[in-house]
Amino acid sequence: MLDLVKNINSILWSYVLIFLLCGTGIYYTIILKGVQIRRFKDGWKRVFGNITLKGEKAGKEGMTSFQALATAIAAQVGTGNLAGAATAIASGGPGAIFWMWLSAFFGMSTLFSEAVLAQTFKDKVEDEVTGGPAYYIKKGLGSNFLAYLFSVSIILALGFMGNMVQSNSIGAAFSNSFGIKPIYVGIVLAVIAGFIFIGGIKRIASVTEKMVPLMALFYIIGGIIVIVLNIDSLIPAFKMIFLGAFNPKAATGGIIGATVKEAVRYGVARGLFSNEAGMGSTPHAHAVAKVNHPVEQGVVGIISVFIDTFVILTLTALVILTTGSIETKTTGIKLTQEAFIRGLGSFGGVFVAISLLFFAFSTIIGWYFFGEANVKFLFGKKGLMPYRILVIIFIALGTVLEVPLVWELADLFNGIMVIPNLIALLALSRTVKKALEDYEKKN
Structure with missing residues (x-):
């Protein structure tokens, strides 16, 4: 069973979804005439003109545009931002970062459309605003089957299995850095998460609008300090990225024997997996934003991809490259930890553990919220309490269980949910184009 699921995932994630996701991004970039460039300034103003750690209270009518962005980024910025860039570099060489940037550039237009x-x-x-791909698949595309397929897949992939993966990362990080038993970490996580979940949209919005800016600032400052301490290696790092995109072996002097194909594959896959553009997850947060026109939240979506990939992921990559940690031939979170230890001394390991706690826990909140929207879609509000209880149990179990099949199934359902979403995105492209044209006439 494990081998079968692994083989399916290899085909799905290495070929099918990469081409579909990138193709959708390129298609939208063309038909919307480079919306991610033309409306970037607009999105920047809407995000940073309204930034606050204590906005108005969210409720049945939804949340503010910034709270929706914070909830979306909470989900996007997770363990992938710490381990994803490291995995891409270790497997595809520094050039993978170039392809990560390119896929994110096109992904901005996809997320705008979502x-x-x-x-x-x-x-x-029941009087509470909600939304997401299941709703636009059913109402826009007119397909109940694809809407239900998407809903079931995202609840399994993110709400249950995905949150186990996130809590497992936190448990492992705290066990390695502080010697705390993972089960104790799991119980604390489950209790805090349960408290937030029970508070509904009001508490989720309140937590994410405070946590996301602070955790991003904490990580950005730490990353910049390491890069400044190794400033002489910054230009060579960028050279490795651009040279490695087309000649991976030359970029590292043969330390990593990657091919161009591997640089593209790992860069694109890790980038898309991190910023979630086209995957159908973050639209749940953008759906409940209180805005006057759909495009107002679309331009905010552009900024969420920018922050995730061009800021957070790039910082991780530059820390790894400027500290020379690539020569250790480790991968994933260990490579990132090694880079920060080289930059910040013994505190580097603690820094990564703290960052991982905030990144992974914020993702748990975001992914729970996305699953909740789909529980409402399938069962109404009566399904929420059983869903909350199950998610809390999965969070606690995730810190002590590392069943390879569960991890692979999470990837599989993650892949399955992308397909109905992309079908809807491509079929409803005229709706998106008309909305943008209408907005630009009025502004």
Whole structure:
């Protein structure tokens, strides 16, 4: 069973989804005339003109645009931002970062489109605003089957299995850095998460709008300090990225024997997996934003991809490259830890453990929220309490269980949910284009 799922995932994630996700991003970039460039300034103003750690209280009518962005980024910025860039470099060489940037550039237009559609087709379930791909697949595309397939897949992939993966990362990090038993970490995580979940949209919005800016700032400052301490290696690091995109072996002097194909594959896959553009997850947060026009939240979606990939992921990559940690031939979170230890001394390991706690825990909150929207879609509000209890149990179990099949199944359902979302995105492209044209006439 494990081998079968691994083989399916290899085909799905190495070939099918990479081409579909990138193709959708390129298609939207063309038909929307480079919306991610033309409306970037607009999105920047909407995000940083409204940034606050204590906005108005969210409720049945939704949340503010910034709270929606914070919830989306909470989900996007996870363990992938610490381990993903390291895995891409270790497997595809420094050039993988170039392909990560390129896929994120096109991904900005995809996420813009997802946010616009989520706003256009949002709905109310028992007087509470909700939305996401299941809603625009059902109402826009008119397909109940694909909507239900998406909903079931995302609840399994993110709400249950995905949150086990995140809590497992936290448990492992705290066990390695502080010697704390993972089960104790799991119990504390489950209790705190349960408290937030029970508070509903109001508490989720309140937590993410405070946690996301602070955790991002903490990580950015730490990353910049390491890069400044190794400033002489910054230009060579960029050279490795650009040279390695087309000649991976030359970029590292043969330390990593990657091919161009591997640089592209790992860069694109890790980038898309991190910023989630086209995967159908973050539209749930953008759907509940209180805005006057769907495009207003679309441009905010562009900025979420920018922050995730061009800021956080790039910082991780530059820390690894400027500290010369690539020569250790480790991968994943160990490579990132090694880089920060070289930059910040013994505190580097603690820094990564703390960052991982915030990144992974914020993802747990975001992914729970995305699953909740789909539980409402399938069962109404009566399904929320059983869902909350199950997620809390999975979070606690995730710190002590590392069943390879569960991890592979998480990837499989993650892949399955992308397909209905991309079908809807491509079929509803005229709706997105019309919304943008309407917005640009008025602004």
